[in-house]
Amino acid sequence: MGSSGLAMAGGMGLHxxxxxxxxxxxxxxLALAAGYYLQSLQIPRSTLNDxxxxxxxPQILAACLAPLxxxxxxxxxxxxxxxxxxxxATAAEAAAGDGKGSASLGRSVLRMLGMLGLxxxxxxxLPWIGYPLAxxxxxxAVVLYQGGAARFGLLLTMIGASLGFWGVFVKLLGxxxxxxxxxx
Amino acid sequence: MDILYQVxxxxxxxxxxxxxxxxxxWGIVGGALPGISPSITMALLLPFTxxxxxxxxxxxxxCTYVGAEYGGSVPAILINTPGTNAAAATxxxxxxxxxxxxxxxxxxxxxxxxxxGGIIGFLLLVFLTGPLVRVALLFTPPTYFALxxxxxxxxxxxxxxxLVKALAAAVIGLMVATIGTDxxxxxxxxxxGQADLLGGVAPILIMVGLFAVSELFAQSSLxxxxxxxxxxxxxxFPDGKLRRRLVKPQLIGSGIGAFEGVMxxxxxxxxxxxxxxxxxxxxxxxxxxxxxSPEGIAAPESANNTVACTALVPMLSFGIxxxxxxAVLLGGFLIHGMRPGPQLFQENSDVIFGLYSGLAISPFLLxxxxxxxxxxxIWMVNRxxxxxxxxxxxxxxxxxxxxxxxxxxxxIVLAAGGVGFFMRILRFPFLPLVLGLVLGYMxxxxxxxxxxxxxxxxxxxxxxxxxxxxxxxxxxxVCGSLAAPLFRSWRQGREARS
Numbered sequence: 001m002g003s004s005g006l007a008m009a010g011g012m013g014l015h016x017x018x019x020x021x022x023x024x025x026x027x028x029x030l031a032l033a034a035g036y037y038l039q040s041l042q043i044p045r046s047t048l049n050d051x052x053x054x055x056x057x058p059q060i061l062a063a064c065l066a067p068l069x070x071x072x073x074x075x076x077x078x079x080x081x082x083x084x085x086x087x088x089a090t091a092a093e094a095a096a097g098d099g100k101g102s103a104s105l106g107r108s109v110l111r112m113l114g115m116l117g118l119x120x121x122x123x124x125x126l127p128w129i130g131y132p133l134a135x136x137x138x139x140x141a142v143v144l145y146q147g148g149a150a151r152f153g154l155l156l157t158m159i160g161a162s163l164g165f166w167g168v169f170v171k172l173l174g175x176x177x178x179x180x181x182x183x184x
Numbered sequence: 185m186d187i188l189y190q191v192x193x194x195x196x197x198x199x200x201x202x203x204x205x206x207x208x209x210w211g212i213v214g215g216a217l218p219g220i221s222p223s224i225t226m227a228l229l230l231p232f233t234x235x236x237x238x239x240x241x242x243x244x245x246x247c248t249y250v251g252a253e254y255g256g257s258v259p260a261i262l263i264n265t266p267g268t269n270a271a272a273a274t275x276x277x278x279x280x281x282x283x284x285x286x287x288x289x290x291x292x293x294x295x296x297x298x299x300x301g302g303i304i305g306f307l308l309l310v311f312l313t314g315p316l317v318r319v320a321l322l323f324t325p326p327t328y329f330a331l332x333x334x335x336x337x338x339x340x341x342x343x344x345x346x347l348v349k350a351l352a353a354a355v356i357g358l359m360v361a362t363i364g365t366d367x368x369x370x371x372x373x374x375x376x377g378q379a380d381l382l383g384g385v386a387p388i389l390i391m392v393g394l395f396a397v398s399e400l401f402a403q404s405s406l407x408x409x410x411x412x413x414x415x416x417x418x419x420x421f422p423d424g425k426l427r428r429r430l431v432k433p434q435l436i437g438s439g440i441g442a443f444e445g446v447m448x449x450x451x452x453x454x455x456x457x458x459x460x461x462x463x464x465x466x467x468x469x470x471x472x473x474x475x476x477s478p479e480g481i482a483a484p485e486s487a488n489n490t491v492a493c494t495a496l497v498p499m500l501s502f503g504i505x506x507x508x509x510x511a512v513l514l515g516g517f518l519i520h521g522m523r524p525g526p527q528l529f530q531e532n533s534d535v536i537f538g539l540y541s542g543l544a545i546s547p548f549l550l551x552x553x554x555x556x557x558x559x560x561x562i563w564m565v566n567r568x569x570x571x572x573x574x575x576x577x578x579x580x581x582x583x584x585x586x587x588x589x590x591x592x593x594x595x596i597v598l599a600a601g602g603v604g605f606f607m608r609i610l611r612f613p614f615l616p617l618v619l620g621l622v623l624g625y626m627x628x629x630x631x632x633x634x635x636x637x638x639x640x641x642x643x644x645x646x647x648x649x650x651x652x653x654x655x656x657x658x659x660x661x662v663c664g665s666l667a668a669p670l671f672r673s674w675r676q677g678r679e680a681r682s
Contacts, residue, residue, distance in 0.1 A: 022346075040374075043371060045371075046366075046370065049368070050632050052632055053369070054371045057362060058359070058362050061355055061358050065356070065359070068348050068351055068352040069352065072348050072352070108609075111404040112405070114404070115400060115404045116401070116601070118577075119397075119581070119594075122581060122594075123594050126591070135578050135582065138574070138577065139577075142574035143570045146574070148570035161574075161578060168582075173232075173586065175589070177582070
């Protein structure tokens with residue numbers, strides 16, 4: 001998984017709850033298989049179809065994913081029951097974790113949602129305020145969100161980022177990025 | 185003589201050296217940043233390759249991979265933090281040497297061994313790929329279907345962690361590949377009325393989302409990186425006596441790297457740790473390992489730089505990427521409408537020739553740029569993480585928009601990043617998913633084409649001897665992976681009883 005192994009093992013400390021993680025993972029797979037199968041029923045039939053049809057392979061895939069999800073969830077459930085119930089297993093596993101300054105799962109998810117929100121805000125604002133302003137604002141917002149100080153240097157960085165990215169992508173590479181309020 | 189002329193024309197007529205140098209330089213910088221793996225470094229470049237000619241695009245990506253494998257050793261030696269997973273073994277003796285005031289020597293051994301590994305890896309790539317391609321030319325639709333299944337099962341079995349999760353990730357990748365227009369009947373599937381989905385989901389969007397965006401999401405809750413002292417910006421190459429001592433660990437590293445690179449799913453991390461152990465076992469100075477042994481740097485660095493070339497063997501021969509980085513390289517081929525495999529050697533031999541030329545000069549570029557760029561690497565590592573993350577985020581959004589000028593693509597990348605973040609939490613591997621996505625079309629279209637040609641006779645997959653062999657191998661890998669933990673627990677139980 002690339003560097004994620006380093007990042008996650010070193011920082012997020014989510015290795016502490018393996019059984020519960022697998023149980024949730026199994027349920028997610030089951031839900032995904034069910035949703036995907038239901039959607040495959042909506043695929044229109046065509047006179048050009050072969051014997052399997054456009055829906056054939058998707059239904060085979062759904063049928064493959066569901067048992068994998070069941071297996072993962074069942075193995076985790078058995079492990080939890082062996083350890084004397086969900087609460088005990090989770091507590092024991094949490095206690096077994098090394099806890100080396102790792103952030104909690106909730107905090108990690110909230111931080112991730114914040115970054116995701118900044119990305120969504122960029123996508124929504126881009127057509128209106130134009131690329132140079134949007135990219136500069138996003139750089140500034142991410143720096144502040146990641147704990148950078150709100151000082152004059154940051155403003156210079158934002159202006160530099162606006163001009164730099166606009167120069168490279170619009171002027172040098174000729175990418176028609178939305179101009180927004182700068183159009184005309 | 186013709187070949188010599190072609191090589192000369194290639195080096196002088198196109199900016200292949202420039203492109204290779206940019207790739208190596210970018211790879212060194214990206215690899216030197218903790219948390220930015222070779223695959224992420226390459227994924228960040230993917231959108232830019234869209235504007236390049238196919239040869240330059242693949243040379244750029246392949247040379248980035250080469251540079252990143254070396255770049256990872258810089259923070260491993262200077263701040264005890266590997267820039268890439270494969271450089272983790274280098275921290276053991278590299279940082280120990282740095283603590284003894286020998287950082288310049290450790291960096292020199294790392295670069296020198298990386299260059300040796302790169303040269304050996306390139307030679308192996310050239311000599312191994314040709315024969316495999318000739319075998320691949322015999323493939324029929326059932327063979328391609330079986331090969332796709334074999335690739336998925338081997339990756340799922342060997343990528344470490346849970347086999348069930350890896351297989352599930354592969355199936356999810358195949359599911360994503362079914363989005364868009366059906367390859368046989370032409371009806372649309374899972375498009376939800378979105379015209380942007382009719383052509384399917386481009387693998388590049390999923391790769392950038394999974395590798396790069398999810399890494400930023402994960403890094404968002406982690407602390408600042410460790411800083412490096414600026415006075416370590418020097419490299420000192422080993423003298424003649426030390427070079428002779430390093431020959432054995434370099435050969436061990438390159439040998440293991442060659443084998444692990446060709447094996448899908450193994451990769452540079454396993455190769456570097458295995459070669460470290462073997463170098464210690466065969467060393468006359470085994471007691472120095474762990475306390476700053478030059479051999480302890482030479483072996484893993486030769487190994488991971490050899491892997492950077494030999495990992496391309498299965499990808500170029502069969503179109504099966506064996507690692508995250510080669511999956512991104514495959515994405516580079518797909519962007520330009522090329523699919524690695526035997527047809528690539530017939531239809532786009534110029535691209536293969538260009539790729540080989542770029543890789544041939546990459547060790548020498550690594551040597552030059554590795555020395556020149558060390559101060560820049562240290563400067564980059566010392567930048568505030570908040571600023572680096574902001575610029576990488578901006579680079580991703582700008583680069584992805586450049587491909588199709590589509591806001592929908594940006595949304596897909598963000599969504600893939602979110603999915604990747606939760607996959608990291610639930611410990612699902614990325615590579616089987618990416619592989620399922622890029623092989624999905626090949627698996628489905630050849631499966632259905634085989635059945636159409638055989639009048640719906642499923643025995644067609646067993647009548648072709650190569651296909652039957654691939655399917656048997658896939659079954660062995662999956663059954664072996666399922667049986668291995670059972671066998672281990674049975675043996676442990678027996679040992680405990682005795």
